[in-house]
Amino acid sequence: xxxxxxxxxxxxxxxxxxxxxxxxxxxxxxxxxxxxxxxxxxxxxxxxxxxxxxxxxxxxxxxxxxxxxxxxxxxxxxxxxxxxxxxxxxxxxxxxxxxxxxxxxxxxxxxxxxxxxxxxxxxxxxxxxxxxxxxxxxxxxxxxxxxxxxxxxxxxxxxxxxxxxxxxxxxxxxxxxxxxxxxxxxxxxxxxxxxxxxxxxxxxxxxxxxxxxxxxxxxxxxxxxxxxxxxxxxxxxxxxxxxxxxxxxxxxxxxxxxxxxxxxxxxxxxxxxxxxxxxxxxxxxxxxxxxxxxxxxxxxxxxxxxxxxxxxxxxxxxxxxxxxxxxxxxxxxxxxxxxxxxxxxxxxxxxxxxxxxxxxxxxxxxxxxxxxxxxxxxxxxxxxxxxxxxxxxxxxxxxxxxxxxxxx
Amino acid sequence: xxxxxxxxxxxxxxxxxxxxxxxxxxxxxxxxxxxxxxxxxxxxxxxxxxxxxxxxxxxxxxxxxxxxxxxxxxxxxxxxxxxxxxxxxxxxxxxxxxxxxxxxxxxxxxxxxxxxxxxxxxxxxxxxxxxxxxxxxxxxxxxxxxxxxxxxxxxxxxxxxxxxxxxxxxxxxxxxxxxxxxxxxxxxxxxxxxxxxxxxxxxxxxxxxxxxxxxxxxxxxxxxxxxxxxxxxxxxxxxxxxxxxxxxxxxxxxxxxxxxxxxxxxxxxxxxxxxxxxxxxxxxxxxxxxxxxxxxxxxxxxxxxxxxxxxxxxxxxxxxxxxxxxxxxxxxxxxxxx
Numbered sequence: 053x054x055x056x057x058x059x060x061x062x063x064x065x066x067x068x069x070x071x072x073x074x075x076x077x078x079x080x081x082x083x084x085x086x087x088x089x090x091x092x093x094x095x096x097x098x099x100x101x102x103x104x105x106x107x108x109x110x111x112x113x114x115x116x117x118x119x120x121x122x123x124x125x126x127x128x129x130x131x132x133x134x135x136x137x138x139x140x141x142x143x144x145x146x147x148x149x150x151x152x153x154x155x156x157x158x159x160x161x162x163x164x165x166x167x168x169x170x171x172x173x174x175x176x177x178x179x180x181x182x183x184x185x186x187x188x189x190x191x192x193x194x195x196x197x198x199x200x201x202x203x204x205x206x207x208x209x210x211x212x213x214x215x216x217x218x219x220x221x222x223x224x225x226x227x228x229x230x231x232x233x234x235x236x237x238x239x240x241x242x243x244x245x246x247x248x249x250x251x252x253x254x255x256x257x258x259x260x261x262x263x264x265x266x267x268x269x270x271x272x273x274x275x276x277x278x279x280x281x282x283x284x285x286x287x288x289x290x291x292x293x294x295x296x297x298x299x300x301x302x303x304x305x306x307x308x309x310x311x312x313x314x315x316x317x318x319x320x321x322x323x324x325x326x327x328x329x330x331x332x333x334x335x336x337x338x339x340x341x342x343x344x345x346x347x348x349x350x351x352x353x354x355x356x357x358x359x360x361x362x363x364x365x366x367x368x369x370x371x372x373x374x375x376x377x378x379x380x381x382x383x384x385x386x387x388x389x390x391x392x393x394x395x396x397x398x399x400x401x402x403x404x405x406x407x408x409x410x411x412x413x414x415x416x417x418x419x420x421x422x423x424x425x426x427x428x429x430x431x432x433x434x435x436x437x438x439x440x441x442x443x444x445x446x447x448x449x450x451x452x453x454x455x456x457x458x459x460x
Numbered sequence: 461x462x463x464x465x466x467x468x469x470x471x472x473x474x475x476x477x478x479x480x481x482x483x484x485x486x487x488x489x490x491x492x493x494x495x496x497x498x499x500x501x502x503x504x505x506x507x508x509x510x511x512x513x514x515x516x517x518x519x520x521x522x523x524x525x526x527x528x529x530x531x532x533x534x535x536x537x538x539x540x541x542x543x544x545x546x547x548x549x550x551x552x553x554x555x556x557x558x559x560x561x562x563x564x565x566x567x568x569x570x571x572x573x574x575x576x577x578x579x580x581x582x583x584x585x586x587x588x589x590x591x592x593x594x595x596x597x598x599x600x601x602x603x604x605x606x607x608x609x610x611x612x613x614x615x616x617x618x619x620x621x622x623x624x625x626x627x628x629x630x631x632x633x634x635x636x637x638x639x640x641x642x643x644x645x646x647x648x649x650x651x652x653x654x655x656x657x658x659x660x661x662x663x664x665x666x667x668x669x670x671x672x673x674x675x676x677x678x679x680x681x682x683x684x685x686x687x688x689x690x691x692x693x694x695x696x697x698x699x700x701x702x703x704x705x706x707x708x709x710x711x712x713x714x715x716x717x718x719x720x721x722x723x724x725x726x727x728x729x730x731x732x733x734x735x736x737x738x739x740x741x742x743x744x745x746x747x748x749x750x751x752x753x754x755x756x757x758x759x760x761x762x763x764x765x766x767x768x769x770x771x772x773x774x775x776x777x778x779x780x781x782x783x784x785x786x787x788x789x790x791x792x793x794x795x796x797x798x
């Protein structure tokens with residue numbers, strides 16, 4: 053007789069399901085200003101604790117406190133807030149377009165706006181993002197033409213990507229925005245390769261890699277970390293932990309008891325866990341990691357803790373798998389409201405100006421959308437000829453024959 | 461002209477390109493200081509420096525994924541996957557990324573990368589050092605697939621591949637590295653030093669991707685083949701006395717359809733021959749092409765000779781390998797059929 057008890061198979065479960073009260077007590081949150089700020093050339097082994105703590109700058113009164121509170125130019129903060137408002141207005145408008153049947157698909161970044169926008173504000177011209185599908189803020193905080201974004205979403209005659217790519221998987225090289233794959237994790241690794249090229253050429257350009265909490269389970273995440281560890285290229289490895297990968301909570305990616313930032317430890321890569329809904333913290337930590345990369349100290353992994361307020365996509369319904377009021381109960385609040393109150397506190401902003409900005413962006417996007425719709429919706433206006441272009445630089449014979457057979 | 465092995469010719473192609481173009485970088489498992497398990501990159505690190513020739517962690521998706529990023533930056537990486545049998549962890553990066561960057565970004569980003577990898581059997585390497593996975597790549601829209609059979613082509617085609625603005629999978633039949641191999645494993649090995657295709661010009665020249673070569677002219681039957689099987693076909697031709705025209709395709713995608721059609725219209729018979737497994741192999745595509753374009757010239761059905769649909773075995777290697785006896789038998793039956 054064996055004295056071993058039969059083994060039990062373990063499958064992790066989130067703290068709440070539909071019908072339950074939201075419970076975020078398992079999220080460790082430090083007081084604003086309490087986490088130290090190391091020098092950029094710090095030995096990764098000396099800041100292992102920063103992978104469990106949480107860098108936060110704004111306290112509950114909307115004041116910037118502690119060592120990560122920087123003297124950020126007012127213009128950057130105002131621009132950050134406006135870009136977040138603009139991004140949210142854009143998301144809402146595109147959601148409506150999808151409901152109206154004018155596009156097949158959309159994904160919002162509601163609640164996560166500060167991360168992409170704050171990071172972008174800290175980056176320089178010539179650097180390159182390798183974004184996922186939830187970093188539209190990178191483009192919406194620059195002067196990328198809104199009409200072009202909507203045309204891509206509508207897959208119409210003026211779609212910059214010629215109707216070949218799923219809505220929202222943009223490409224904008226001049227804006228430091230690498231073509232979004234849609235396959236998860238693959239680009240995290242490509243960002244490392246891009247950064248290796250920067251070092252090989254003796255340039256000072258920095259790559260910014262993006263991945264979600266769920267996709268850290270992909271092989272390519274680990275391949276990216278090992279390459280970043282070995283070659284020490286100028287890359288910032290951003291993990292956006294929004295708690296949910298469609299219906300799978302972060303525990304399904306192994307992120308329940310260990311933090312995603314802690315994954316970097318085995319690779320000798322310094323890492324920080326940061327309040328992703330705190331624009332001031334996002335900007336300060338981004339600057340720190342980017343400067344570190346540009347000065348030749350190698351990669352940094354940043355876990356941005358946030359919450360996916362929106363459904364995964366227009367094809368998703370979170371009420372089927374998580375508590376209904378979960379986003380309202382999220383302890384790190386809303387990034388727009390938090391920066392807004394900080395700026396109002398400092399006398400740089402007001403409720404009236406905020407309302408005015410909301411109206412202006414709504415109007416801007418409404419006008420742009422109207423123009424974009426005039427070029428076609430839901431794939432109309434796209435050319436079947438375009439289907440055969442750009443498979444290769446020069447069209448090989450077999451594709452020419454197939455196109456001729458189709459008669460286009 | 462200098463006489464080179466296929467290893468030396470491949471090395472020379474990389475050396476020539478690295479000397480001409482600062483953006484060419486070479487890396488992979490063991491390719492740096494050591495110079496590669498097959499020695500294809502021997503001496504390149506010493507000559508071109510560790511920033512341009514270096515070792516990679518054992519992560520094939522890492523090798524190809526980083527190469528894609530470098531390609532997007534403006535470099536022209538020429539990476540090595542140590543054995544084609546190990547390429548599968550990189551498959552997602554090749555299929556979903558390298559092959560599609562140009563298409564999905566409307567040419568804002570491209571993948572001018574070359575992925576070299578030794579393929580094929582005949583070295584008693586078992587299932588992990590013998591596979592021929594070319595059909596897994598010809599099925600992908602957006603990558604070019606090349607398989608070389610001799611030192612002259614290897615150098616000229618590798619230079620073309622590195623210069624190509626699209627991703628190229630570059631297969632090197634490892635049994636041909638040191639000499640031509642006709643499938644008679646029990647006879648003394650030949651080397652390239654006395655073979656006309658071992659004459660390799662110095663400096664820069666190209667062999668175009670997408671052009672087949674007539675390895676051996678004939679009038680009775682066309683054999684469409686590539687890689688090691690070119691020499692097996694030649695041995696079968698000599699041993700049977702059947703006047704076969706042997707076409708070395710060299711490039712599977714793009715495919716030189718004109719060369720195929722011209723030969724099959726002349727001979728009226730067509731065999732497709734490859735080392736890879738039969739079912740859904742590249743021979744199926746060749747048979748379909750011949751059927752579509754040459755049906756009324758065919759006197760007998762297209763014959764396929766290929767590896768059996770088993771994993772590549774170890775002890776039974778020479779039972780598995782489609783050697784000259786099997787090819788000869790099939791040739792005879794094609795001639796006797798009419």
